[in-house]
Amino acid sequence: AALGLDLGAHPLYTESEHFGRQTLEMSYDALRQALVNQLELFSDQCKSLKIKWTHIKAHGAYFFSQQ
Numbered sequence: 001a002a003l004g005l006d007l008g009a010h011p012l013y014t015e016s017e018h019f020g021r022q023t024l025e026m027s028y029d030a031l032r033q034a035l036v037n038q039l040e041l042f043s044d045q046c047k048s049l050k051i052k053w054t055h056i057k058a059h060g061a062y063f064f065s066q067q
Helices: 028-049
Strands: none
Touching: none
């Protein structure tokens, strides 16, 4: 932010062994809640630092999930 760059969230699956890069099987509600939790934490940090964020970019593992 100090450099004038856009700041955004990059939410991921909540598994730490593979840094969120492995697809997890989870219900829609569990996935939704995990995303909400991550985005709320990110937003709260930005607010505390008085920094505006501009975008959300989903982690690549979300795009490779089977539906």
